[in-house]
Each structure stands twice: as C-alpha cells, then as structure tokens.
Amino acid sequence: MTDQTTQAAPVRLSLDEVHALCHGTLRAAGLSEPHAQAIARSIARAEADECRSHGLYRLIGYVASVRSGKAAREALPELVKAAPAVLRVEARRGFAPLAVETGVPALIAAARRTGIAALAIHECYHFSALWADIEPVVEAGLAAWCFTIGQCCVAPPGGTTALLGTNPLAFGWPGPQRRPFIFDFATSAAARGEVELKHRAGEAIPQGWAIGPDGAPTTDPAAALTGALLPFGGHKGFALSLMVELVAGPLIGDLTSRQARAVENGDGGPPLGGELLIALDPAVFGVEDLPARLGEAREIFSLAKAQPGVRLPAERRYAARARTRAEGVTVPAALYRELVALRE
Numbered sequence: 001m002t003d004q005t006t007q008a009a010p011v012r013l014s015l016d017e018v019h020a021l022c023h024g025t026l027r028a029a030g031l032s033e034p035h036a037q038a039i040a041r042s043i044a045r046a047e048a049d050e051c052r053s054h055g056l057y058r059l060i061g062y063v064a065s066v067r068s069g070k071a072a073r074e075a076l077p078e079l080v081k082a083a084p085a086v087l088r089v090e091a092r093r094g095f096a097p098l099a100v101e102t103g104v105p106a107l108i109a110a111a112r113r114t115g116i117a118a119l120a121i122h123e124c125y126h127f128s129a130l131w132a133d134i135e136p137v138v139e140a141g142l143a144a145w146c147f148t149i150g151q152c153c154v155a156p157p158g159g160t161t162a163l164l165g166t167n168p169l170a171f172g173w174p175g176p177q178r179r180p181f182i183f184d185f186a187t188s189a190a191a192r193g194e195v196e197l198k199h200r201a202g203e204a205i206p207q208g209w210a211i212g213p214d215g216a217p218t219t220d221p222a223a224a225l226t227g228a229l230l231p232f233g234g235h236k237g238f239a240l241s242l243m244v245e246l247v248a249g250p251l252i253g254d255l256t257s258r259q260a261r262a263v264e265n266g267d268g269g270p271p272l273g274g275e276l277l278i279a280l281d282p283a284v285f286g287v288e289d290l291p292a293r294l295g296e297a298r299e300i301f302s303l304a305k306a307q308p309g310v311r312l313p314a315e316r317r318y319a320a321r322a323r324t325r326a327e328g329v330t331v332p333a334a335l336y337r338e339l340v341a342l343r344e
Contacts, residue, residue, distance in 0.1 A: 010330040018329060019044040021339060022059055028343045029066045032074045038097035042128045047329045049317035053193030054129040056331055056339060057200075061127060062095065063342050065269030071095055071125045077102045085114040088252075091124035096148075096275060099124050100133045107279050108140045115284030119277040120252035126150075127270035130170035131184035131314070137279050138172035138180040146170040146184075147248040148275040152257035154188045155228035156238050160215030162228040165257035165271070166192050167244035173297065174282075181301065183313035187241035188229040195221050195229065200335070248276050 013021070022040035027033065039062055047055040065071040075092035077099040082088045087106050091099040103119045110117035130146045137144040150166035168191070170184035186192075189209045198205050199221035210224030211217055218224055231237030249256045254274025255263070263272060287293050304310050331339075 008333055010332055011336040012328050012330050014328040015044050015048055015324060018047050018056065022056070025059060025063060025339065025342050026066065029063045030073055031062075031066045034076065035073070035095055035098050038101055039095055039128075042097040042132060045132050046129055048321050048324045050320035050324065050329070051129055051317065053191050053197060054127070054132075055329075057193065057197065057335060058127050059339055059342065061267075061269040064267040065095075065125060068265055068267040068269070070265050070267055070269060077121075077124075079103055079106055082120075085110055085117040087117065087119045089119065089121050089124075091121055093123050093125070093272065095270070096121060096124040096126040096133075097128055100275070100277075104133070104136050104277070107277060108137055108142065111137075111142050111279035111281050112140075116278070116280045119279075120254075121275040121277075122252065122254060123272065124275060125270040125272055126275055129184055130168050131172070131182045131317070133275070134170050134172045134277060135180065135182060137277070138174050138182060139178055141174045141281070143174070143280045143282060144170075144172045145278045146275065147244045149245060149248050149255070149257045149260060149271070149273045150186065150188075151192050151271050152261040153192055153225075153229050154231060154241065154257075155211060157231060157234045160211060160228070162261075163258065164231075164238075164241045164245055165260070165273075166229065167241040167248075167257070169240065169244050174294070175301075176298070179314075179318055181297075181312065181314060185232075187231055187237050187244060189232045189237070190229065192225075192229065195224050199225060201332075248274050252276055 019040045022043045023036050026036035026039055043055055072092055072094045075094045078090045079102055080088050087103060089099045089103040099121045107117055107119040126148050134144040134146045147169050150168055152165050153162045154164045154166060155162055166186040166188045168186045172180050172182040174180050195205055204219040205221050205224060207219060210227060210229045212223035212227040231241050245256060252274045260271040260273050283290055301312055
C-alpha cells in the first residue's frame with residue numbers, strides 16, 4: 001500500500017487493507033474483538049460494492065460512539081426464541097453487525113423449517129447497509145425483507161420539522177450464481193450519509209432532497225443537515241416511512257425515531273433502535289414445478305434488461321464487487337488522513 005496522505009490523489013486500498021484498517025482502528029478505540037471483526041466485515045462489504053455512504057466513512061461514527069461510551073464495547077448479542085417462527089437477538093446496546101451475524105443463520109433455519117420466520121434485533125446501534133444484512137438469507141434461496149428506523153432527520157411532506165428516520169427498507173429475491181435481486185433504499189429522498197458525503201466534498205445536493213432550518217427548499221448540504229430531509233415521492237414515501245417506523249419500532253418493542261433522537265448524545269454515531277428481518281421460503285406454498293415458477297421471475301428480469309437503458313437493482317453493486325476484488329478501492333486523501341488519525 002502506498003502512503004499518499006500528503007498528496008491530493010486518492011489512496012488505493014485492497015479489500016483486505018480496508019478490513020485491517022477498520023479492525024485495527026476499532027480495537028485501538030477499545031472495542032471488543034468480535035464487534036470489531038463484524039464491523040470491519042460490514043464496512044469492507046460496503047466498500048467492495050462501492051457503497052460509499054456505508055463504507056469507510058462510517059468508521060468515524062463507530063469510533064465516536066465507542067469513545068463516548070454510548071455503545072457497549074463488550075456486550076455479546078444473545079439469540080432467544082420468542083415463538084417457533086419468531087426469533088429475537090438482544091443486542092444489549094451493541095452495534096448491529098455482530099447481532100445480525102448472530103441471528104441470521106437461525107432465521108434461515110427457522111424459515112426452512114416453518115416456511116416463514118421473523119427476526120427482531122433489539123436495542124442495537126445500526127449504521128450499515130440493509131442489503132448486506134439480507135444477502136445471506138437470499139443466497140440461501142429465501143425471499144427476505146428488512147426494516148430499520150435510521151436517524152431522525154426527515155420531515156413529512158408539507159412539514160418543516162424532522163419527525164421520522166431515514167427509515168430504509170430492503171427486499172431480496174433468490175437468483176442464480178449468487179447474484180440475487182436485492183434493493184435497499186431509504187424512504188427519504190436520499191440517505192443522510194449521501195448528504196454528509198456531499199457536504200464533505202463541497203458539492204450541492206439536488207433539489208427536492210431537503211429543506212433548510214427555515215423550512216425552505218435547499219441545495220446546500222449544510223443547511224439540509226441542520227434542517228430536514230424529505231421523503232421520496234411525497235406522500236408515497238411518507239407512507240412507506242411510517243410503515244417502517246411501526247414495524248421496526250413499536251411492533252418489536254423498540255424506539256421510534258423521535259425516541260431514539262431523544263436519547264442521543266450527539267457523538268455523530270449510529271442511533272439506538274431495532275431491526276426487523278422476515279424470511280419466506282418459496283417452497284412453502286406447495287406450488288407445482290417450483291423451479292419453473294422461479295424461472296418465470298428470472299424471465300421478468302431478462303425482459304426488463306432487454307430494454308435499452310434499463311438496469312436492475314444490485315447490478316451496479318455486483319459489477320463493482322468484481323472490479324474491487326481485483327483492483328481494490330480508492331479513498332479520498334482527506335478521508336484517509338482522518339481515518340489514520342483516529343488511531344492517534
């Protein structure tokens with residue numbers, strides 16, 4: 001690895017170096033080995049897919065929450081069974097990646113056994129991408145959904161005050177050659193991390209993403225971060241956001257976005273909340289010739305891709321994954337310096 005921290009050119013890292021940087025930094029901050037490894041895997045996966053808003057940039061917030069004492073450094077998540085097809089992981093105010101890794105294998109087994117199963121992650125600090133949480137479930141041949149509240153920074157359409165989180169949701173459908181159909185998006189017009197990255201880069205945000213503190217539309221990311229983001233699609237995104245708020249909050253006994261904001265300490269790290277994963281085995285419906293039926297779904301994808309200019313969700317990530325495995329990833333020089341300084 002070439003040290004380019006004194007140059008304007010980006011720094012190139014292999015995925016192994018990304019993992020090592022994250023793991024070493026988190027351990028130096030005092031986080032336990034199991035949590036440090038799980039977060040390093042999560043960030044490396046995001047960087048591999050060029051998902052910058054959930055990649056190395058997130059390491060700053062993770063370290064801040066370790067140092068501030070907000071997140072539990074040593075607490076190990078505990079898997080419990082609430083019902084035959086309902087599982088729960090008590091994260092004990094630790095970070096989500098290890099809690100998800102603890103619960104997902106049991107979720108897969110339960111869905112195969114009963115046809116449908118749910119997994120609630122309780123009291124975790126979630127900062128990662130949802131597609132990474134459900135990808136192992138979908139690769140196991142199951143359909144899957146995932147919901148979590150996100151940071152409270154989104155105003156309802158027509159409103160001027162943040163009420164809801166970015167409230168992302170994800171869905172996955174099994175596909176051939178470990179390339180499932182997965183989408184993952186915030187119900188806000190953009191993820192807060194995207195706005196933060198625009199702010200760091202000194203770039204404007206598109207119209208319709210946010211309002212400033214005065215309630216007026218803004219393209220200034222700084223004003224957006226002190227004001228509020230907006231839901232995508234107006235009332236439709238707002239309705240979906242409310243759905244996520246309910247199923248990832250009150251339904252599983254976790255905080256709403258507003259409640260999570262009320263217990264924040266302002267360290268810039270992830271919010272406290274819950275996460276709900278649902279897995280469904282397509283074989284449970286007893287459909288005759290299931291492989292043919294699943295093939296029909298692949299035909300829909302093929303017909304969509306046959307139209308010029310059409311790209312399916314996750315295709316860009318899969319292309320990036322193949323590229324970064326061979327070439328590594330590039331990190332802005334300023335961000336790299338900031339990450340290195342975290343260990344000082």
